[in-house]
Amino acid sequence: MIAKDVRERLAIITPLTCAFFLAWSFRLFGFRDAVLEVLTGSSPMTAPPTLVAEASFIQQAMAVEFPAPIDYGPINEVCGRTPFRPGLVFTCEGQHGGIGMLRNQMLKCIRYAIHGGGALVVPSIALRNKNDLKDIETATEMPLEYLLERETFKKHLAAGCPQMQLYDRVEDAPSYSQRQGQPLQLLGDQFEPDHPRTGLRHPRAWRHEFDGWLASRGVQLQRERPVHIQMEQSFLEYPVRDDGDAFVHEFGKILSFRNDTRELAAKVLYALRTRFDLPINPAVAINPNAYYGAHLRLESDAIWAWPPSEWRFSRMHDQFEEQFRNIERTGLRTVYVASGNQTVVRMFAEYLTTKLAGSSSGGDDVRVVTKQDLLSPDDLRRLSAMTFDQQALVDFMVMFKASAFMGVAHSSFPWNVALRRHELSRYAAYANEGSDLLRDEYSIIMGMAKDYPYVDSFVTSIWP
Numbered sequence: 521m522i523a524k525d526v527r528e529r530l531a532i533i534t535p536l537t538c539a540f541f542l543a544w545s546f547r548l549f550g551f552r553d554a555v556l557e558v559l560t561g562s563s564p565m566t567a568p569p570t571l572v573a574e575a576s577f578i579q580q581a582m583a584v585e586f587p588a589p590i591d592y593g594p595i596n597e598v599c600g601r602t603p604f605r606p607g608l609v610f611t612c613e614g615q616h617g618g619i620g621m622l623r624n625q626m627l628k629c630i631r632y633a634i635h636g637g638g639a640l641v642v643p644s645i646a647l648r649n650k651n652d653l654k655d656i657e658t659a660t661e662m663p664l665e666y667l668l669e670r671e672t673f674k675k676h677l678a679a680g681c682p683q684m685q686l687y688d689r690v691e692d693a694p695s696y697s698q699r700q701g702q703p704l705q706l707l708g709d710q711f712e713p714d715h716p717r718t719g720l721r722h723p724r725a726w727r728h729e730f731d732g733w734l735a736s737r738g739v740q741l742q743r744e745r746p747v748h749i750q751m752e753q754s755f756l757e758y759p760v761r762d763d764g765d766a767f768v769h770e771f772g773k774i775l776s777f778r779n780d781t782r783e784l785a786a787k788v789l790y791a792l793r794t795r796f797d798l799p800i801n802p803a804v805a806i807n808p809n810a811y812y813g814a815h816l817r818l819e820s821d822a823i824w825a826w827p828p829s830e831w832r833f834s835r836m837h838d839q840f841e842e843q844f845r846n847i848e849r850t851g852l853r854t855v856y857v858a859s860g861n862q863t864v865v866r867m868f869a870e871y872l873t874t875k876l877a878g879s880s881s882g883g884d885d886v887r888v889v890t891k892q893d894l895l896s897p898d899d900l901r902r903l904s905a906m907t908f909d910q911q912a913l914v915d916f917m918v919m920f921k922a923s924a925f926m927g928v929a930h931s932s933f934p935w936n937v938a939l940r941r942h943e944l945s946r947y948a949a950y951a952n953e954g955s956d957l958l959r960d961e962y963s964i965i966m967g968m969a970k971d972y973p974y975v976d977s978f979v980t981s982i983w984p
Contacts, residue, residue, distance in 0.1 A: 574790055581786035581802035582779070585917070587943045590773040594766040595680030599634060602727075604683040607741040608638030609693045610749045611703070616646035616656045619667060619912050620932030620982075623775055627983045628758045629751045630677075631771070632708050635726045638749065639685035639693060640677075642670060648909055653821035653860070667909060669776045676774040695744050703748040704737070706730075709757040718980045719759035756981040769943055772983035777913045781906075784891070784899060785917035788856075791894035796854050796887065806921060806944060806962060812852040813922030814843045815915075816859040816868060817931045826930050832971050833928045836864070840871045842966040843926055847872065847886075848879055850924045855888045858915035858933075860908055865890055891915065925963040929975055932982065938963035940984035950979060 612629035615622050626643045633640045645662045649655035664670045677686055687693050711729035712720050720726070739747055760768055786802070793800040798810040818836055828834040833842070847855060855872065857865050869888035876886050891914050895903060903911060912933070919925055919937045927934020938958050942950065945960040957975065958965035969975050 577790050577793075577802045578783060578786040581789050581921075582782045584803065584805050584921070585776060585782065586773050586940065587805045588769075590676060590680075591766075591770050592676075592680045594764065594770045595774075596682075598763050598767055599681035599683050602634055602637050602683070604637040605741055606639075606694075606743040607746045608636060608749065609641065609687070609690060609696070609746055610636060610638050610751060611641045611690055612643035612751050613641075614646040614657075614661050615643055615753060616648075618656075618931075618933055619909055619916060620934075620936040622667070622909075623772070623936070624756075624932065624982050625753055626775065627772060628708060630774075631758060632726070632751055634681060634684065635723075636730055636749065637727065639687060641687050641690045641693075642673065648907070650907060653819060653908060654824050665778065667778060667913065669778060672776040673774055676776075680770075680774060690748060693746055693748075695746055696748070698745050700739060700742075700745045700747050703750045704739075705750045705752055706733075707752050708754045715757060717977045719757050719977060723759055723762045756977050759980055760983050761980065768983060772940075777917065778910070780902070781910060781913035782917055784895065784903060785914045787896075787899055788891050788894045788914065788918050789921065792854065792856070792889075795894070798854060800921075806923065806941065808923050809852070810923045811854040811856050812847055812850060813919040813925040813937075814847075814855055814857045814868070815919060815925070815927035815931070815934045815937070816843075816857060816861075816864055817928050817933070818864045819860040822931070830973055831930060833930070833967055836867070839928065839966075840868055843868070844872060844875045846924065846926050846964060846966075848876065852923060853886050855886065856918055856922060857888060857890050858912075858919055859890070860912070862890070862892070891918065926966055927964075929957050929965045929967060929972055929978075932976075932978060934963075934965060935978040935982055936984065938965055939979075939982055943984060 610629070610633035612626055612633075615625045615629070617625060622645060629643060630640060642664050644664060645666050646656065647658050647660040647662050647666070649658050664673065674686055677684065685693075690696060709715055709720060711726065711733065712722065715721055734741070734747070741747060760771075763771075789800055789802065792798050792811055796811075798807075800807050800810050816839060818834070818839065823834060826834045828836075833839050857868060859865050859868075865888065869886075872886050872888060891903065891911075892900060903914065916933070916937060919934075920940055925934075925937060925941065927937065929935075935958075941962045942958070942960055945962060947960050950958045950960065956964050956966055957968065958979070
């Protein structure tokens with residue numbers, strides 16, 4: 521009887537022990553090894569040490585998309601003071617622009633939906649015309665994952681604002697087929713059209729004005745007959761700091777760039793480190809004494825939007841000269857350039873070589889590179905298959921991590937980069953090291969207000 525009892529217990533314990541061992545082996549090694557195999561094409565038992573080191577570098581670099589991981593606390597606080605109600609659903613359809621402006625437009629639309637206390641449909645994107653870069657408002661609508669991670673967004677918003685219901689399609693909202701009339705279109709600044717350039721004076725009064733607007737249209741919110749609000753795209757009118765600095769630093773983190781573009785950016789960083797022996801730690805947001813990031817805004821759509829006859833820094837020479845002066849000041853000799861015009865990049869490299877050769881610091885060793893110069897043939901094919909705006913995501917991530925960075929004031933792209941980097945600055949203000957529109961120890965937005973016909977309110981209206 522005793523022997524039989526022992527056998528029965530062993531029959532139960534043995535498979536449980538094996539299952540426990542296998543489960544923990546997977547947790548300790550399986551996920552890591554699976555990622556390694558995806559990145560290198562080899563298992564950890566057969567991958568050369570250099571491939572293992574590269575895979576580890578890429579994993580770490582991909583994880584550092586912001587200066588610090590998301591803290592849901594400030595978002596929880598804002599959502600917690602907002603009464604949410606059923607029967608109201610907001611959509612942010614066909615958001616358009618370059619990645620800097622498009623991302624901010626989405627965040628602003630989501631912020632209005634929080635103010636309104638309604639449900640939200642995952643935002644969508646208007647596809648840029650590949651044959652005409654300035655045509656950003658096409659009728660071709662793309663899902664969020666065209667540029668951003670859908671599941672990451674849903675996860676972050678659910679954790680940050682659990683009161684808000686989120687749907688993949690507006691038709692998924694309960695009783696949508698019984699909705700009240702046609703969708704109602706609304707501009708964010710519709711209730712305060714005379715606001716100053718710095719944005720709405722009374723953003724927290726938006727809910728009261730919105731509810732009054734609904735009432736004026738005879739709308740009564742009912743769970744069984746929902747109301748669909750289509751938020752139209754207004755421009756830089758929301759004062760992002762109204763909710764406090766902590767919220768400013770966290771809210772933008774609900775949107776994450778596509779994983780494949782972050783992987784390509786990490787591979788660019790690895791190539792910079794290995795090819796030029798640069799001190800780049802992938803786990804650190806910004807590494808000193810590594811490389812310089814130059815954003816050149818001289819593509820065809822930029823020249824069309826900001827003609828050189830009126831805009832000083834739309835002139836190639838003036839933009840080049842400001843970048844040269846800053847490069848000389850930093851002493852950095854590896855220059856990573858972000859530009860959608862490769863001819864401009866070549867001209868800039870020649871300009872730098874000539875200027876630095878005639879300076880006291882010398883220019884023979886300056887290296888001007890782009891993502892196209894640093895990616896492997898296979899990765900370059902992946903990059904080439906991407907659109908203009910998808911490729912820009914790679915540059916954004918590499919620029920974010922640069923030792924020093926400079927861009928122009930009339931583009932939202934460099935403002936997004938510089939404002940995100942500013943979170944690491946020891947300065948609270950934006951111009952403590954000089955007279956440029958933004959100048960801290962990490963970034964410069966070149967020139968003063970007098971150098972531009974006008975300066976959009978990027979500082980007050982962009983979530984980093």
